[in-house]
Amino acid sequence: LAINGIKVNDINQAARLLNRAGREPQKSILLTILRDEKQKTITVTPLYSDLDGGYRIGLYIRDSAAGVGTLSFYDPATKRYGALGHIIVDADTNKPVNIQDGNIVKAKIINIKTALRGKPGEKTGIFIDQDSFKGNIDQNTPYGIFGQLESFHPTGKAIPMALTTQVETGPAEMLTVIEGETIGSFQVVIERLSPQTKPSDKGFILKVVDEKLLSSTGGIVQGMSGSPIIQHGRIVGAVTHVFINDPTRGYGIFIEWMYQQAVDSGESKQETGRMKQGETGRPNPERTERRQKLAG
Template sequence: MYQKRKYKHFILLCLVLDLLTMVFLGYRYLDRKIPDEIHIDKNSGLDLSQISNLPFVSFGDTITASGEGSYQLPCRLFGKIAFKNIKVKPTEADTILVSGSTVGIYMETDGVLVIDTGEILSKNGQMQDPAKNILKPGDYIVALNEQKISCKQDLINDLETIDGKPVTVSVRRNNSTIPVSLSPAQDTSGKYKLGIWVRDDTQGIGTLTYVTKDGNFGALGHGISDIDTGNLLSIKGGNLYCAQILGVQKGEKGSPGELSGLIRYRNDNVIGQIRVNSSNGIYGSFTSSSGNNIIELQAAASASDDTVNASESFNQSKTSFWDFADSFSGNDSLPISLRQMKIGYKQEVQTGPASILCDVGNGVKEYDAEITRIDMNHEDTNKSFVIHITDQRLLNTTGGIVQGMSGSPILQNGKVIGAVTHVFVQDAASGYGIFIENMLERV
């Protein structure tokens, strides 16, 4: 009898745990399908069916103000159970210049990044590790004996003057700057070293996503992390360059492909200054190959009879900008594709047909794709939806999505709705995307 009662209690406990698990998973599913915050075009209003078409999800009639220019929209389950309040932000439906051109990226770190520590064969024949358990991978060296350190060469030069004395190294770690003391070791050549591997820059290729009407750009759709530490790089600045695709390594299951290209690191090849490296992409100001900011070029275009009528340019500077941008994209000295498009907010994104803009060696082309899954509230914003390449032309060339295509604009229903961010290792034809509104939050 006791064993039977014990068994019943065990079964009951299992049922309760199963029920709690189902409730938790159901909550997580709904939370990722229903956004916490949305933007809407103030001129067209809000279509509630775009937020959720689930039959048991409803939205309240009472709207509560929640700050300047926004309000709260109650969301309920089965018309009774309060689920969440959605923050609604009315805004002007923006228009941006969408690209898809491959660009070269060069960025300098803000301080000298410590990759790892290591042993040094000292002059007396012993192995020494002066930085072990003192400096950590991901630290940024910003000063040595209160002398500012901007690059690796600064560090090397300052070490040559210390004559073996202990040094105070100022290190930025987890957004705080701390002083640490190190005793350099003299190697077999007589030079003093700290026993650290360091890096002060990074470079590569990616895809330009957009340029705004005030001359700011966004690219990649994800941040650039250090290949060794895995941490998002803290940068002091960098440049965006025109790039030329030289070849494509086709992606296969278990082996992501990549674009290989040529970047000419010359001043006349610079098309932008990188200011920010964030989890949602890299950002900065867009310039011409001559170094002029696009706003200055806009003004020049407005004054030109070849671009826009003088009587129109006085009150329609935005029009003159877009007109000039179209001619800008056809300029051989700046081989960057730009096309004017409206942005689509995340509640407008649907599973089904879409397309991407990218350059795989023959200029920017539009390729067919399909959005297969949407997560409105994914904790990682650059994994907000899944896109699958269906265009046989692109599949034949690249196998789908390859490294270097990050930032490729994604289009649906005549609007730009996001950008490609990652490729699936086990399925080269599929990858993740970020909503365009998340990329634009930095602008």
């Protein structure tokens, strides 16, 4: 978080502060860190490295992460979106990534690594910097990532959202991209539901039965997380995980939980902004009404 009381924003700034401290007579520095959601201050002493001619403290620092995922939904009324359906974790530590300044951009799928039993497949894409699709990431949660899409003009028709009690076992379709930027519709079957009264990223089990998708990808692959599931004309959920030993099957999250998180996190940001401007906290009747509607 900080070196000698100075907030650290990126790797280059951290390197400059460490080198500056290393050249001082009193070489020890104070590191402010966040560990297990608790802020701590520790003292360390940088050592000079002949290898690269700078002072080091033995830490591997990473200030960026990138990957391919799928947008699950977008609410044009609030400009809130939800994607992935699960939390983003660090590839090395397997701990949640603390996102401070994230963005989502458009991607073009250029290759698919086919999934095999015991070997997960993967989408490979290139990021496309287009003004027609820009958004931030303000929440990284167990139920997906959420934020605002300020530059997005969808051409498709909006569809209703199903509550958890309206989801059924049986045929459904999954929307995802397997080539370029074209969204395809593929047949799946919702095999089993897990009755839930509170959010979870594993609400149902689905099986891919679409022959085209099976021949192209082998089933569910990395990068499909967040792919929306449609049943009876409603969006009911999104893909979250694949079964490693059977890539034709995977888990999905109920869309109600994702939408609720998007609404709550968006209003939390607005309330925080008002509090910073000096307003007192007060109940939001619109928020209460929306929750009642979500609850059926």
